[in-house]
Amino acid sequence: DGGITQSPKYLFRKEGQNVTLSCEQNLNHDAMYWYRQDPGQGLRLIYYSQIVNDFQKGDIAEGYSVSREKKESFPLTVTSAQKNPTAFYLCASSGTSYNEQFFGPGTRLTVL
Amino acid sequence: AQSVTQPDIHITVSEGASLELRCNYSYGATPYLFWYVQSPGQGLQLLLKYFSGDTLVQGIKGFEAEFKRSQSSFNLRKPSVHWSDAAEYFCAVAGNTGKLIFGQGTTLQVKP
Numbered sequence: 001d002g003g004i005t006q007s008p009k010y011l012f013r014k015e016g017q018n019v020t021l022s023c024e025q026n027l028n029h030d031a032m033y034w035y036r037q038d039p040g041q042g043l044r045l046i047y048y049s050q051i052v053n054d055f056q057k058g059d060i061a062e063g064y065s066v067s068r069e070k071k072e073s074f075p076l077t078v079t080s081a082q083k084n085p086t087a088f089y090l091c092a093s094s095g096t097s098y099n100e101q102f103f104g105p106g107t108r109l110t111v112l
Numbered sequence: 113a114q115s116v117t118q119p120d121i122h123i124t125v126s127e128g129a130s131l132e133l134r135c136n137y138s139y140g141a142t143p144y145l146f147w148y149v150q151s152p153g154q155g156l157q158l159l160l161k162y163f164s165g166d167t168l169v170q171g172i173k174g175f176e177a178e179f180k181r182s183q184s185s186f187n188l189r190k191p192s193v194h195w196s197d198a199a200e201y202f203c204a205v206a207g208n209t210g211k212l213i214f215g216q217g218t219t220l221q222v223k224p
Contacts, residue, residue, distance in 0.1 A: 004155075006155075031210060033211075040121075040216070041216070042202065042214050042215065042216040042217050043156075043202070043214045045211060048210075048211060050210055058211075088153075090155055090156065092156075094210075099144060099206035099207075099210055099211070099212055100144075100146065100158065100161060100206075101212055102158070103148075103155035103156040103157070104155050105154060105155045106153070106154065106155050108153070
């Protein structure tokens with residue numbers, strides 16, 4: 001089955017620790033995206049990558065980092081510099097010129 | 113600036129009643145428009161999309177949407193709502209930078 005997988009589904013982290021969220025797709029899509037979702041705030045774009053070895057900051061990139069070494073993978077690291085990291089994180093990919101995006105199931109990160 | 117507005121944050125309808133969720137966009141060129149649905153704790157699922165052609169588009173789960181250029185709107189409709197339609201709905205427009213611009217979302221509650 002083609003799709004996007006995110007792991008883990010739930011993640012707990014202590015303050016001051018970095019944590020990496022996984023996102024993998026087997027849709028052969030060039031573009032991948034990371035969003036943050038908070039109650040009542042919709043989706044906010046963190047980072048996106050339109051091609052391997054290249055990525056751009058989105059609207060709320062501070063405190064986050066990404067890499068895109070393989071077409072299938074776009075991991076997101078939430079660093080200790082992110083002031084309020086508790087949120088639901090969604091990964092998406094797109095392979096069409098119309099920018100239609102396909103979403104993974106999400107990872108809920110809780111900072112203890 | 114490109115933007116999407118969903119005027120209704122929360123809507124409650126009775127099961128079997130008709131539904132219309134509003135979406136207004138701001139975009140200079142011909143827009144690519146999308147409606148997504150999100151169940152609690154899940155990723156986003158594409159309901160339907162408009163790229164060109166017929167302004168009334170059909171989607172999954174019995175949903176349809178109508179593109180009205182003169183009103184800059186792309187409202188989502190369903191003739192008869194089922195309890196399983198309770199979810200959050202997002203309207204989005206594809207920007208000229210390869211990104212999707214999302215509205216804030218509308219939460220649909222269905223009364224038995």
